Amino acid sequence: MYGNDFGPPDEGVDQVKDPDRDTAHADAAAAALGEGLLGEVAAAEAALAEAAGRTVGRAAADADEAALQAYFDAVIAADQKIEPRDWMPEKYRRTLIRQIAQHAHSEIIGMQPEGNWISRAPSLQRKAILLAKVQDEAGHGLYLYAAAETLGITREELVEMLVSGRQKYSSIFNYPTLTWADVGAVGWLVDGAAIVNQVPLCRCSYGPYARAMIRVCKEESFHQRQGYEVLHVLGHGTPGQRAMAQDAVDRWWYPSLAMFGPPDADSTHSAQSMAWKIKRFSNDELRQRFVDMCVDQARSLNLTLPDPDLRWNAQRRAYDYTQPDYDELMRVISGDGPCNRQRMAFRRQAHADGAWVREAAAAYAAKRASDREAVPA
Numbered sequence: 471m472y473g474n475d476f477g478p479p480d481e482g483v484d485q486v487k488d489p490d491r492d493t494a495h496a497d498a499a500a501a502a503l504g505e506g507l508l509g510e511v512a513a514a515e516a517a518l519a520e521a522a523g524r525t526v527g528r529a530a531a532d533a534d535e536a537a538l539q540a541y542f543d544a545v546i547a548a549d550q551k552i553e554p555r556d557w558m559p560e561k562y563r564r565t566l567i568r569q570i571a572q573h574a575h576s577e578i579i580g581m582q583p584e585g586n587w588i589s590r591a592p593s594l595q596r597k598a599i600l601l602a603k604v605q606d607e608a609g610h611g612l613y614l615y616a617a618a619e620t621l622g623i624t625r626e627e628l629v630e631m632l633v634s635g636r637q638k639y640s641s642i643f644n645y646p647t648l649t650w651a652d653v654g655a656v657g658w659l660v661d662g663a664a665i666v667n668q669v670p671l672c673r674c675s676y677g678p679y680a681r682a683m684i685r686v687c688k689e690e691s692f693h694q695r696q697g698y699e700v701l702h703v704l705g706h707g708t709p710g711q712r713a714m715a716q717d718a719v720d721r722w723w724y725p726s727l728a729m730f731g732p733p734d735a736d737s738t739h740s741a742q743s744m745a746w747k748i749k750r751f752s753n754d755e756l757r758q759r760f761v762d763m764c765v766d767q768a769r770s771l772n773l774t775l776p777d778p779d780l781r782w783n784a785q786r787r788a789y790d791y792t793q794p795d796y797d798e799l800m801r802v803i804s805g806d807g808p809c810n811r812q813r814m815a816f817r818r819q820a821h822a823d824g825a826w827v828r829e830a831a832a833a834y835a836a837k838r839a840s841d842r843e844a845v846p847a
C-alpha cells in the first residue's frame with residue numbers, strides 16, 4: 471500500500487533526529503517508490519476484471535424507478551460496476567460528470583507549468599523525458615473526457631465549461647514553476663499526491679472512470695519516479711543545486727498537501743460520494759498517507775520537508791504534521807492564485823488557435839459521410 475511503502479519507521483525516530491539513514495535504506499526506498507503504488511493498481515485491475523462478470527441480476531426493461539434504484543444499490547453493494555447502459559440516479563450522474571470533467575481539465579491545465587520547462591530542460595535526455603510526461607498528461611485529459619462523455623455530455627460542452635470558467639481545475643496548477651528543480655518537485659509531490667488520490671479511484675463504482683484511472687495511475691507512477699530522480703540528482707549535487715531543490719520542495723509542500731481538499735469536517739460532497747463508492751477514503755486519510763509516504767523519501771533525497779512540527783507519533787503510527795493554509799486554498803480556488811489568470815488566458819488562446827483544426831476535422835467528417843451516402847447500394 472502506498473501509505474506504507476517503506477514500513478513504519480522505528481518508534482521515536484523523527485525527521486530531525488535521524489538525518490543519516492544508511493544508504494542501503496535510501497536505495498531500497500528509491501526502488502520501492504512506485505512499486506507499492508503499482509501493486510495497488512494491479513490489484514484494482516484484477517478486481518475490475520472480476521467485476522465484469524456481474525452477478526447482480528439485471529432490472530427488467532419496464533422496471534419502475536424503485537426497482538431500478540434497488541438494482542443500482544445492489545450493484546454498488548456488491549462492489550460491481552455501474553456501466554453507461556445502466557440506469558443511475560441523476561445526482562450520481564451529475565456528480566460524476568463534475569468530478570471527471572474537473573479531473574480532465576486539471577490534466578490539461580497541468581501541462582502548462584511543466585511545459586514551461588521543455589525548451590529549457592538541462593539536457594536532451596531530460597527534455598525527452600519531460601516531453602513524454604507532458605504528453606501523458608494530455609492523454610490523461612483525453613481518457614477522462616471520453617469517460618465523461620459516456621455520461622451523456624459532449625466534448626464541446628465539457629471544453630466550454632473549462633474555458634468559460636464554469637468548471638474548475640485543481641488549484642495546484644495555479645502556482646508557478648520558477649526553476650528546473652520545480653519540475654522535480656512537481657513530479658515528486660504533485661504527481662505523488664495525485665496518485666495517492668487516484669489509486670482508490672481505480673476501484674470507483676463507475677466502470678469507465680475506474681478503467682481510465684488504471685491506465686492513468688500506471689503512468690502517474692512514472693511521473694512521480696521521474697520527479698524523484700530529478701530531485702535526487704540535485705539533492706546530491708553541488709550546494710547550489712541542493713539549495714535549488716530544497717527551495718522548490720519548500721514552495722510545493724503545502725500546496726501539495728492542500729490538493730487533498732479541505733479537512734473532513736468542512737468537506738462537502740464527501741458522505742454521498744463515499745456511499746456511492748466514488749470516493750473510498752476521506753481527504754484527511756489520504757493526506758496522512760501522503761505525508762507518511764513522503765518523509766522517508768525526503769531523507770533519501772537529502773532534502774527536508776518544511777515543517778518543524780513533523781514528528782512520528784508512535785500511538786497513531788503516523789506522522790503528526792502542520793496542516794496547509796486552507797484560506798489560501800480557498801483564495802486560489804476562487805481565482806486569486808499566482809497564475810490563475812495566466813493559465814486561463816493561455817488555455818483560451820490555445821482553444822482559439824485550434825479552431826481551424828476542429829473546423830477542418832468537422833468538414834472532413836461531413837465529406838466522408840456524404841461520400842458514403844453517394845455510394846450506390
Ligand SMILES: [Fe+2]
Nearest residue numbers: 577606607610
Ligand atoms: Fe496525469
Ligand SMILES: [Fe+2]
Nearest residue numbers: 607661690693
Ligand atoms: Fe502526472
